[in-house]
Amino acid sequence: MKLFQCQCCGQVLHFENTTCLRCGRTVGYLPDQDRMAAVEPDGPHWLMVPGQGAAGDGTLWRFCHNWELSACNWMVAPAPDGSEAPAYCAACRHNHLVPDLSAPENHARWQKIEGAKRRLIYTLRNLGLLMPVAGDGHPEPLVFDFLADDPGSVQRVLTGHADGVVTIALTEADDAARAQVKERLGEAYRTLLGHFRHEVGHYYWDILVRDGGALQGFRAMFGDETADYAASLSRHYADGPPPGWAASYVSSYATMHPWEDWAETWAHYLHMIDTLETAGALGMRIDPGVDTGELSAAIDFSPYRMVKLRQLIDAWMPLTVALNVLNRSMGQADGYPFVLPQAVQDKLGFVHDLVQGQRR
Template sequence: MKAFRCRVCENDLYLENSLCISCGSALGFSRSERALVPVGDDGRYTDHTGATWFRCANRELAGCNWLAPAEGARCDACSLTRTRPSDDDAEGLGQLPAAEAAKRHLVIELDTLGLPVVGRDEDPVGGLCFDMLSSVDENVVIGHANGVITIDLAESDDARRERVRTELGEPYRTMLGHLRHEIGHYLQMVVVTPGPLQDRCRELFGDETADYQAEIDRHYSEGPPDGWEERFITTYATMHPFEDFAETFAHFLHIHDTVDTAAELGLVTVNPAGFGSFRDLVLGVWVPLSIALNQINRSMGKGDLYPFVIPDAVLDKLDFVASLAPAGPGGGEAT
């Protein structure tokens, strides 16, 4: 993630900032400029082309600090949300901002990589949209179907999410991680299947036409196959070729974003875009960086930041999903 600075006073900023704590300037995120820009007292920003932008209508509802093209309109990221909790669902609405913040982060990642973010307004049938659902009164299953990504907002609650992570024996579980996994399903649908890449995808991940429900039943009755660590990044990836692809894609985003952030902040001295393949980037930068970050976390009494081992077979899979990004297999320019 890019390092942001206030254009008024040069103070360091975080992506989520809507106000500079140093000079007090109101801020908004410009997607086209990929920058936090100063917003006037009237809530407007005029860019270099003369176009006027406005604060997102979801500023209060979802804590959104992005700019929208019209007054009273939602920004590009918020417009991707098809369903949200009802106004009388205080708990669900309280969980919404964290999920929307993770989604905004995801959209920036996809923009950086040149991957498609086509909403339902452009493609009513297969376009991307999000159902941010409250599980206060109903069961919500996180998943993807034909461009619709469903998210259980209860996953925004740290205590609940940690309990579920422990119950399922998962080494890692975050809201951003859920979104990265589900967007992998979407991108496999729109970029890989059908198309010339399908044969190579099947060679690496397996035949995606395998009965999904049967594979789910097998996974939960028998568990992962013996020796899974040599071919998969997680046990969940062993369930079905679709899940292997989505898990691998999520890890591609984990690694790409963290390496680029480290490079932007001067923690990595090499340019990530200089690697000819994602495999080389993983071996040359990510492995030593993740070991160092894990050691730092342990110094703070925390668990490993990246509690995974990447076998050689997964390197091939990572290389494949990275090649889907127009920015290039090495991950594009540091953001």
């Protein structure tokens, strides 16, 4: 995620900001311009505030309807024909079901979920990936359901994907509950954003692999996806990952089935892209003075450009080492508790090539 700047006072703005902390103006994210902007009210609309030598563009913006619920800071412009702006922004138009927001606990958890979703959508948009919404004629639009458990049922909502619908269980926004599941399952990493990145990976398997003519290459790299999924799931939770799995898979869960191997690899690709952009925006350079140069990296490029995977990996490996040792200095667990052996790098290359290929 890059850094932004208030056009009025020059203050650095972050993707989640709703107010400039220096000049106090309301700010919103303009997705089509990929920028944050300070705005001022004009009746039911908002106008961009002139600043830094630039005039306002006169566009009558609206905040996404979910802004009123403190759950979105994206803005929407009038339609090209001049008609009223849609109620929801480019990110929230993918929502299908949300929990009962009259319950304060549900509302607070949903706000966290929406924050993770916007970061996901930012990455997908900047990668130029297809993101159809319901009603635009695509046979498999990208749809999100955010569901709370029914207190009167023993059945629990499961996070997952099916036919374009990504379901996120509201309990995943409960930090304590998520930590308990992470501990129970022996997972190295479990976050809301990680869930989004993993589950949307299943969606893009449908779009880029199944429908994109890449099945043969996928099977050569990840295995035969026609293997019985339910049996694979049962076997994984009964027996765990096979011995020596870390030489070929990015996580133990990736060993469960080729679909999960793909989704875990896809999620790590998005981890890499977003974090490298953040490091570049901060002007980070990893150079501890080690003679071999193994930990040196100048992150002076945009991961969203047509770059080679090798360039991404060469910057990513030192950055994750730095991230982990900084976390340890704060008494925290490693922020990136993974390694990327050559077999995993090859799988990341397959994902990278598919993403880059659909942009040409």
